[in-house]
Amino acid sequence: MDDTGGNEDASTRPEDDPLLSQRRGLANLAYRLLGSLSESEDAVQEAYARWFAQPADHRSAVANPAAWLTTVVSRICMDQLRSARVRRERYVGEWIPEPLPARAEWSALSHGSREGDPADHITLDESVEMAFLVVLDSMTPAERVAFMLHDVFRVPFNEVAEIVGRTPGACRELASSGRRRVAAARTGAGGAGARRRSAVVGEFRQAWQAKDVDALVRLLDPSVVAVADGGGRAAASPEPVHGHVRVAEFLVHLAGLAGRLDLLERTVNGQPGLVAVSGSQVLTVYAFDIDDSRIRRIWAMRNPDKLRSWSN
Template identity: 55%
Template structure:
C-alpha cells in the first residue's frame, strides 16, 4: 500500500493500518479451521474489520494489541456461528462436508491449476486442514472446537482463549483436553504423502476404467463414502458403507457421466481428485488412507462449496 506523507498524523496512521491489514491472513486461517467454510471465514473477517473501523481513532489507539483484539472478535463471531450451525445443518439436504480447499497446483505435474488467490486470503495447507481433521472438528462442541483450535493449532494461551470463549482458563484447558481425546480416537497412522498419492492415482485409473475389482482392492472393506450436494445437485443423501458398495456406486456414476474429466489435485493439503464436466468443476473428492487402503472418501458436489475451484 502506498503512503502519502501529508502530515504527522498520516505518518502515524499508515504503519498502523498496515499492521492491521497484515493480520488478515491469520484471521482467515483461524476462521476457516473454526468453521470449515472459506466463504463463512471471509464473512467473519470482513465483519471483524468492520467492527474495527466502526471505532473512533481514539478507541483504536487505546487497544494495546490490535492483532489480539481482531482475533478475539473473530473468535467470538465464529463461536456464535458454530452455535447456530447445528440448527442450520438440521435443515441441510443430505450430508454436510467442510468446504474443500485447493492449492492451485497439480501434484502430478506441478503445473499451475488456475489463477492464484490473493496471498492475504490463502489458507495455509497443513495437517490441520485435512478433510479428516476438519470432519473430527465438526463432531466437537463449539466451545471445544474454539479452545482446541486456538490453543493447540495457533498456540494462544488458555487465558487468551478464555477471553473468547467466556469461560475460565481452567475450563478452556479441559475443553481442549476433551477435544484432543476425540481427535486421538479418530486418528489413523499417517502414511507417506507419495504413497497416498499413488493410491489415489490408482483409484483414479480404476474409476476411469470402471474396474470394480480394482476399486474394491483399493478400498478398505469397511470404507465409508459421504457426498455433499446440499440439495442443489444430485448426490447420495446417506453415507455408503463398504468397499464393494462404494466401488459399484462409483462405476455407476462413471457409466452415467461418460464425459467426466478426472484430474489429480491437492485437496486440503492431501492428494485428491477433481471431476470436471465441460471445463466446470462438478466434484471435489478427498480421501483418508490407512494400511494402504482408502478408508474414507468425501465427495463435495455442492456448487456453492466449489467456488474456490473455479478456474479463470
C-alpha cells in the same frame, strides 16, 4: 466524523494500517473453525469493520491489536458455529467442509487467478486436512474454539478463557476433550506417507475410470465410508455409503451414468485428491483419508456453492 477528514491522519486509514498484515492468520483461524471460505472471509471482514469503526483514541488504547482481532474473530466464529447447528438441520443431505485447492493447481485449473480470493490466504497443513476438519465439526462450538486456539494456534488458556467465556480450567477440559476426539479418529490409522497416498489416489483413479470393481475393492478399506455433499444444488447420495463392495459398485455405477469420467489428480486440503471436470467446469472435488495402502473415507463435494474457488 465529517467528510473533510477531521483530525484523522493517513496513519489511521484502513488501507495503511499495519494490522491488515494479520489478515492471513485470521483467515487461517476462521477457516479451521468454520470449514467455510465464504463464512471465514465474512468473519474476518466483520472483525476489521469493528476495529476501524472505533474512534482512533480507542484503537490506540488497545495494548495488543492483533490479540483483539483474534478475540473478535473467534467470538464471531463461535456465534456462527452455534447458528450453523440450527442451519444444518435444514441442510439437504450430508454437510462436508468446503474443500481447498492448492494455489498453483487452482490457477492452472481456472486459467488464471482471481485477485484476493479467500483461498489464497489459507495455509495448507495437517490442520486443514479434510479428516481433521470433519472431526472438528463433531465438536461443540466451545470445544472446537478452545481446542483450535490452544492446540493449533498456541493461545494461552487464560486468553482462551476470555474468548470462550469460561474459566481457564474449563477451557483446558474443552481442549482435552477435543484432543481425545482427534486421537480417537486417528486410532488405527497408519499414516501413509505423502508419496504412498499419492500412489493410492492414482491407482484409485485408474480403477474407477476402468470401472474395475475388483481393483476398487482392493484399494478400499472394508469399513470404508463414502459421503457426498450436494446441498440440494447437485445430485448426491442423501446418505453415506458403507463397505468396500458397496462403495466400489456405487462408484462404477456413477461412472456408467457419467459416461467419460474426466478425473484430475489434484491437491485437496493439502492432500492428494481428485477433481471431476467437464471441459473447464469443476463438477466434483474428492478428498480421501488413507490408512497405509487403503482408503478409509471418501468425501465428495458437489455443492457448487462450495466449489467457487475451483471454478473460473
